[in-house]
Every structure is written in structure tokens, then in C-alpha cells.
Amino acid sequence: MSLIKKNIRSIADELKKNNSQQSGKIKLVAVSKGQSQEKILDALDAGHNIFGENYLQEAIDKQKSLIEHKIEWHFIGPIQSNKCKSIAENFQWIQTVDRIKVANKLNMFNTNEFPLNICIQINISNEDTKSGAKINEIDALADHISNLDKLKLRGLMAIPSNTRDDEILLNEYKQLKLIYENLKLKYSAIDTLSIGMSNDYLLAIENGSNLVRIGSKIFGNRQ
């Protein structure tokens, strides 16, 4: 068995163990940015078909060559508003919506019969250099998105502070969980809390995350 298959199976097993403790299933998005098409094919061969990409052109090139495979694509990179048309056309999930202008454009350019699944990216570490909506902008943005008929608000996405300090991380997870639970009370379609990457996903799911985005731990180092 290839290393990628082994990695996917062992992570999937780990997530399954946690399913029983959590309410509901934990979704795994394999982050394939900077990874070759051969590696994606390897993951597909292992039965995994949910992938995340950050860079539009790179993603579109891969999507073209993988067209005969049934793949659920997640956009997880920063969004430039002039790219919204192409993003709306090529992804089923967009996890990094952080402003009204982008939400409006994605809505306008979604010509599918089905709505686009949307997560609001929240800047939980509150650093100016990071993308994502600020905590005090979330309510208004969620309200706006929930009124757009071609978008379906599914939840929140965050990239926690890049630190090994568990206390800082735990505090961020706790805040995210609280904001998520509050949104869930208001909007019925909300079911997704996307936190957790290769270095912190176990801690993230212990603290309520039910979607993890894992790249290097599956595919190895990026090009």
C-alpha cells in the first residue's frame, strides 16, 4: 500500500474513533495544494474524494485533468473578489468567505441548481495580517449570507494561531465553539466547524471541530 493510502486510512480511523464521542461525523478534507496530480490519484484510489485547494489557477488545472473523477472540491484560500465567478463555477464548498462583497458575488455567479456551501472564515487570532472576518463582524455577515438564495451557510472556518502553546490554542477553540453554537441556534443549515490542520487536528476535534483540513500529514511536504 502506498504511503498516502496508509496516511489516509490511519487518519480516517482516528477520526472515526472520535465520531462516537462527538455528535456526528468528522469530515476530512485532504489539502492538495502544492501536491502533484499523481498524489491526488493515490488518495482517490484509497477511496477519498474530498479535496481542498488554496490557489485558483492551480486548482483549475488539476480539476481539468481529474474531470472523470467524482470529487468534492473545497476552496480554502484567500478570495480576491475578481475571482469569485471562477470560484463559484469550480467549487462546491467555499470555506473562506470573509466579507459581504464576496458573498454577493459568489451568489450572483452561482448558476448551478444547487447552492454553494459556505463557511465564514473568522480571524480568531485577531492578527491584522491574517484574513478572515473579525469576531464582531460575524453576526452581520451570517445574517447577510443566510438571505442569499444561491448560498447555504454551513458554518465557520478558522486557522488558529501558529503556536505550540496549547493554552492559547484551547482558548481560541473555546471561543470558536461558542460563536459556532450561537450561529447554530439561529440558522438551521449550520453544521460545520472547520478547524484543525496536520499539527493540531486531534486537539481541534477534542474541542468541537467536525471538519479538519489536512495536507502535509497525508501527502508529505509541498512543492
Ligand SMILES: *Cc1c(COP(=O)(O)O)cnc(C)c1O
Ligand atoms: C495549507 C492549508 C492547510 C493544510 O495544512 P497542513 O499543515 O499541511 O495540514 C489547511 N488549511 C488551510 C487554510 C491551508 O492553507
